[in-house]
Amino acid sequence: MEAFAHAYYQLENERRVAAGGEIDALLQKTPTEKLPELVEHPALRPFGALEYLGKIFNDALANDPKRAKAVAELEISLAENLAQPPYHNLSIVQIRAYAWRDLGIAHRALGRLQESLDAFAVAETGLLPHGALDHDLAIVHLSVAVTLQELERFDEARKLLAQSKRMFIQHADDQRLVLATFSEGVILQRSKHYREARDVYKNLLSSSAKIEPPVIAAVHRVIGLCSTELGDFPDAEANLRRAIALNQQLAQTIEVTKGKAALGRLFIRRGDSADGITYLRPIRREFLRHGLIEEAGICGLEIVEGMLALGNFTGAEMLSRKIIAEFMKAGLNKRAISALGYLREAIASSKASTALASTVREYIVSLRTTPERDFLPRQLTVSGRLPES
Amino acid sequence: MRSKNNTTSVDHAAALYNQYIAELSTIGTSEFQMTPAEAGQLAHEVLMVSITSLPRIQDMRAWLTASMRSAAAKAQRDRAKV
Numbered sequence: 001m002e003a004f005a006h007a008y009y010q011l012e013n014e015r016r017v018a019a020g021g022e023i024d025a026l027l028q029k030t031p032t033e034k035l036p037e038l039v040e041h042p043a044l045r046p047f048g049a050l051e052y053l054g055k056i057f058n059d060a061l062a063n064d065p066k067r068a069k070a071v072a073e074l075e076i077s078l079a080e081n082l083a084q085p086p087y088h089n090l091s092i093v094q095i096r097a098y099a100w101r102d103l104g105i106a107h108r109a110l111g112r113l114q115e116s117l118d119a120f121a122v123a124e125t126g127l128l129p130h131g132a133l134d135h136d137l138a139i140v141h142l143s144v145a146v147t148l149q150e151l152e153r154f155d156e157a158r159k160l161l162a163q164s165k166r167m168f169i170q171h172a173d174d175q176r177l178v179l180a181t182f183s184e185g186v187i188l189q190r191s192k193h194y195r196e197a198r199d200v201y202k203n204l205l206s207s208s209a210k211i212e213p214p215v216i217a218a219v220h221r222v223i224g225l226c227s228t229e230l231g232d233f234p235d236a237e238a239n240l241r242r243a244i245a246l247n248q249q250l251a252q253t254i255e256v257t258k259g260k261a262a263l264g265r266l267f268i269r270r271g272d273s274a275d276g277i278t279y280l281r282p283i284r285r286e287f288l289r290h291g292l293i294e295e296a297g298i299c300g301l302e303i304v305e306g307m308l309a310l311g312n313f314t315g316a317e318m319l320s321r322k323i324i325a326e327f328m329k330a331g332l333n334k335r336a337i338s339a340l341g342y343l344r345e346a347i348a349s350s351k352a353s354t355a356l357a358s359t360v361r362e363y364i365v366s367l368r369t370t371p372e373r374d375f376l377p378r379q380l381t382v383s384g385r386l387p388e389s
Numbered sequence: 390m391r392s393k394n395n396t397t398s399v400d401h402a403a404a405l406y407n408q409y410i411a412e413l414s415t416i417g418t419s420e421f422q423m424t425p426a427e428a429g430q431l432a433h434e435v436l437m438v439s440i441t442s443l444p445r446i447q448d449m450r451a452w453l454t455a456s457m458r459s460a461a462a463k464a465q466r467d468r469a470k471v
Contacts (some may be wrong), residue, residue, distance in 0.1 A: 001406045008402035008440050088437035131463025132435050134455050171450030
């Protein structure tokens with residue numbers, strides 16, 4: 001009992017000190033390339049400090065994944081040097097696993113999906129032999145499932161999510177149970193089972209589970225996206241507007257813009273092309289202002305699709321030229337640029353269709369997860385229909 | 390000498406330990422046929438891990454009992470392999 005009380009008391013102190021501002025200040029003044037040098041810094045040696053770095057990692061992830069990766073690598077180095085007493089050896093195994101998990105998440109954010117799985121594998125290997133760490137293993141598996149889903153390895157992802165959900169139920173971890181269920185919905189959505197995905201999301205919202213506001217906003221947005229694909233436009237609009245309002249309340253600027261882009265897409269899909277184009281133009285500028293070139297390009301392709309629907313070939317060609325120039329300047333995937341070039345040429349010769357614009361947009365989105373995927377325009381006729389086999 | 394706040398923290402930890410150690414040990418002995426010594430050691434291990442798991446625990450009792458069952462089941466599987 002004394003060992004327990006001692007460790008409990010010490011960690012409580014370390015957590016208080018870590019949150020006291022010294023670590024925040026230290027990290028703020030350290031440029032990303034110098035972060036590895038902090039491994040010797042005494043303020044970062046305690047267990048509580050390492051835990052706190054995990055929070056810093058989460059904050060960095062959304063805005064600067066490269067920095068988040070450097071923070072995760074620092075976590076790993078610190079965890080390797082962590083002195084054990086008064087903590088149990090399993091607590092050391094545990095914090096090392098979370099450091100590797102953070103690295104896996106950072107790799108995923110940077111689009112390095114195999115490296116992401118490799119980092120998760122290290123975390124998993126550490127945790128597997130210890131039954132007392134099964135809850136942590138389930139948390140790592142939840143992260144693995146997200147990467148597998150990005151790789152379109154849906155069956156493996158589904159299996160891991162089912163295992164993790166069982167563990168979250170046993171440990172009364174409602175928060176992660178919600179995330180795992182949400183991920184199951186995403187798998188259905190990505191495999192184009194929009195109705196089933198929407199059912200999963202709607203059941204989540206009507207369940208008694210306590211869902212964090214950012215997750216509620218995300219759920220409304222994905223319901224909106226599914227309903228758009230299903231042609232259920234009133235439901236799509238209601239959910240997208242709810243998502244945008246929630247993101248606004250949470251001051252999540254980028255998420256608000258993404259929600260508005262989805263709403264603009266809905267306008268185009270339901271045939272309100274002129275309204276959709278007017279609505280999407282400032283949103284595209286907003287993405288550009290934030291340096292989100294790919295998002296701006298995808299939003300631009302929605303506008304191109306709307307222009308083609310209205311027969312505005314000149315405007316569509318000019319905008320596709322702009323998008324190509326932005327992609328080239330930003331050094332984005334050359335395959336995306338080639339596909340955009342194909343679309344531009346088809347527009348210039350008045351042979352492009354809304355379906356072709358939509359195919360190019362979907363192809364560019366797919367490059368996020370499969371950057372080596374080839375664009376196969378030969379499969380498409382200029383009318384956008386697949387040839388009969 | 391510890392301050393009043395520190396004493397409170399240590400007292401709280403001791404109360405937490407005493408609240409659960411017997412219940413967790415009983416899970417080991419009654420559900421997994423462990424000896425009282427083995428079960429006590431495993432229960433102690435689970436309680437030690439709970440300290441560093443606190444940020445991820447929503448329901449302490451559910452987390453502890455589930456972790457004890459996972460740990461005991463793993464120990465049982467390991468014993469069966471020998």
